[in-house]
Amino acid sequence: MTTEIAPPRMRIVRHPLKYRLLEVKQVHRITPGTVRVTFAGEALEGFCEQAPTDHVKLCFAEPGTELPVEPVIENDTWMDAPVEPITRDYTIRHHRRAEREIDVDMVLHGTGVGSGWAAAAEPGMTLGVLGPRGSEVIDFVHDWYLLGAEETALPALARWIEMLPAGVRVIAFAEVSGPQDEQRFETAADLTMTWLHRGDAPSGSTDLLERAIRAAELPDGMGFAWVAGEATSLKPIRRHLREDRNLHRHQVDVDGYWKRGVENHDHHEDDEHEHA
Ligand SMILES: Cc1cc2nc3c(=O)[nH]c(=O)nc-3n(C[C@H](O)[C@H](O)[C@H](O)COP(=O)(O)OP(=O)(O)OC[C@H]3O[C@@H](n4cnc5c(N)ncnc54)[C@H](O)[C@@H]3O)c2cc1C
Numbered sequence: 371m372t373t374e375i376a377p378p379r380m381r382i383v384r385h386p387l388k389y390r391l392l393e394v395k396q397v398h399r400i401t402p403g404t405v406r407v408t409f410a411g412e413a414l415e416g417f418c419e420q421a422p423t424d425h426v427k428l429c430f431a432e433p434g435t436e437l438p439v440e441p442v443i444e445n446d447t448w449m450d451a452p453v454e455p456i457t458r459d460y461t462i463r464h465h466r467r468a469e470r471e472i473d474v475d476m477v478l479h480g481t482g483v484g485s486g487w488a489a490a491a492e493p494g495m496t497l498g499v500l501g502p503r504g505s506e507v508i509d510f511v512h513d514w515y516l517l518g519a520e521e522t523a524l525p526a527l528a529r530w531i532e533m534l535p536a537g538v539r540v541i542a543f544a545e546v547s548g549p550q551d552e553q554r555f556e557t558a559a560d561l562t563m564t565w566l567h568r569g570d571a572p573s574g575s576t577d578l579l580e581r582a583i584r585a586a587e588l589p590d591g592m593g594f595a596w597v598a599g600e601a602t603s604l605k606p607i608r609r610h611l612r613e614d615r616n617l618h619r620h621q622v623d624v625d626g627y628w629k630r631g632v633e634n635h636d637h638h639e640d641d642e643h644e645h646a
Contacts, residue, residue: 421505422529429498438498461525513591514539523598574600601626
């Protein structure tokens with residue numbers, strides 16, 4: 371008789387919820403479509419991050435005002451309030467603890483408060499940063515990792531690649547518009563990185579990631595798959611990983627970071643983000 375061993379679960383490590391006002395120290399176009407914004411300030415004392423997908427809520431000012439509405443936090447909980455801040459989720463690309471700095475890579479996709487702010491960002495500007503609320507920690511005990519992303523999830527994909535231990539097999543796919551949007555990541559892992567170019571097709575409209583993942587040859591042993599990007603295009607990928615690849619739900623984390631035609635998509639609203 372064989373006993374099936376359940377794969378390790380992702381666990382949430384909570385951090386004290388804190389709102390910080392931070393100043394933009396530097397703005398740098400890392401690719402034609404993405405701006406890296408470095409935020410700095412003594413307020414970053416005690417800032418916590420530890421997992422690849424750790425993210426914050428950037429809080430933007432209402433049009434015509436200078437500072438964002440401050441979120442009401444009581445007993446470590448973000449309370450409902452008559453006036454709420456305008457927020458969007460962004461990954462912490464780098465955290466330089468000693469320098470009290472974080473980098474956030476913001477995609478310039480056209481419309482939207484986040485994209486618009488990033489396009490106009492300059493040193494000296496101020497922004498609110500809420501969180502991170504917690505870290506989704508997965509022990510790096512798997513034999514292989516399958517990673518997939520488009521531009522908004524490249525910061526998290528980069529963190530996965532940089533954090534995974536030496537020698538572990540990593541098969542990664544990243545969809546961008548063209549070679550000009552590719553990035554280079556340092557890693558100790560045994561990485562096979564494939565860039566997929568969608569050309570003039572709008573982001574979130576192709577099945578490039580799906581086709582690449584379907585065609586991927588995955589190693590033997592226990593693996594973990596993380597894929598993030600446009601919510602609707604990820605649905606068949608999640609289904610494929612669970613049903614065709616027969617991966618247990620604790621081996622799959624597929625997260626809709628945004629949704630075509632939807633402002634401020636809530637990535638917790640649907641079941642794309644299944645791992646708990
Ligand atoms: C956990 C998490 C981490 C994230 N990390 C990052 C990150 O590091 N960098 C980053 O750039 N984004 C990241 N995102 C995605 C980002 O939060 C969304 O793209 C968000 O919608 C941007 O806000 P906005 O104000 O620019 O657009 P919104 O006001 O939310 O949307 C306006 C319109 O733009 C469309 N839209 C939104 N995003 C895109 C896009 N990328 N391409 C084309 N159309 C789009 C919407 O469908 C909508 O029609 C992350 C999301 C999550 C959930």
